[in-house]
Amino acid sequence: MVSPIIIDPLSATSLRVVPKFNDVELASATAFTVRWESQPYLITNWHVVTGRDPDTGECLDKKHAAIPKTLSVRFHAKGNLGAWRLVDLPLLDPEQGHLWLEHPMGKVIDVVAIPIAAVPDIHVHALDLALADVDIVPTPAMPVSVIGYPLGLAAGESWPIWKTGHIASDPDLDYEPGRPAFLIDATTRSGMSGAPVVLRLDSYRRRNGTQVLGGGMATKFMGVYAGRIHDASEIGRVWRPFVLSELFRRKLIFNDVTRRSVPGRVAACPCGRGRRFKECCGSAL
Structure with a gap:
């Protein structure tokens, strides 16, 4: 058989x-x-x-x-x-x-x-965006996988290759001000831009501080890979998952996840589209 x-x-x-x-x-x-x-x-x-x-x-x-x-x-x-x-x-x-x-x-x-x-x-085999909410607290040095096509290479005819590296900056901190991305240290190559990045562990800490030890494999969607920040480095940028929600909703989100500060109602909207906050991303707040 x-x-x-x-x-x-x-x-x-x-x-x-x-x-x-x-x-x-x-x-x-x-x-x-x-x-x-x-x-x-x-x-x-x-x-x-x-x-x-x-x-x-x-x-x-x-x-x-x-x-x-x-x-x-x-x-x-x-x-x-x-x-x-x-x-x-x-x-x-x-x-x-x-x-x-x-x-x-x-x-x-x-x-x-x-x-x-x-x-x-x-x-269409869609990635479940709810994987971003899996209760794992990511920290620097944890292993992450970038699921893509380095140098255009594939497994079999067209299956992606999992390249694994490590979280290189605190995931809740923006690598650059106003740009919600963190860094990973991985031997990625051209052809992997646009790949999903995932964290997969069987032992981890939850948000409430409890520790899971050998509790079965859990997967967390960490974001969208966007290439190395410098050609001579192995350091790459990963956009955090909430940018997808903002993209689909066509407006910035202001909550505990995004940590965006709410501006004054008549202030210029931080999205940069040239409108007042109350008429733009703040219209439903």
């Missing part, structure tokens, strides 16, 4: 993506699938879909100086796990402009969501 092949469910959430200008492949990257209000989306980085450095605005493609028009995605084929379907998703529209959703703060938060609509014969 042939033993069944066991695939980790999170391996099915990551997909290899290639930004393209016409038929020219500009790079290799990673995206992962989620659902928000039943709508499926691809999550990846702003710099992947724009082809520009979010800090400097410089074009990332030094050979052609081209900007992506489509994103080639290797989706899971419907009804046949282990089979794949290559789809080119448009990124730009002459009338609508870009077809992805950005964070309210724009490129300052290097994360986007691309709606997956009217793509036949694919199956």
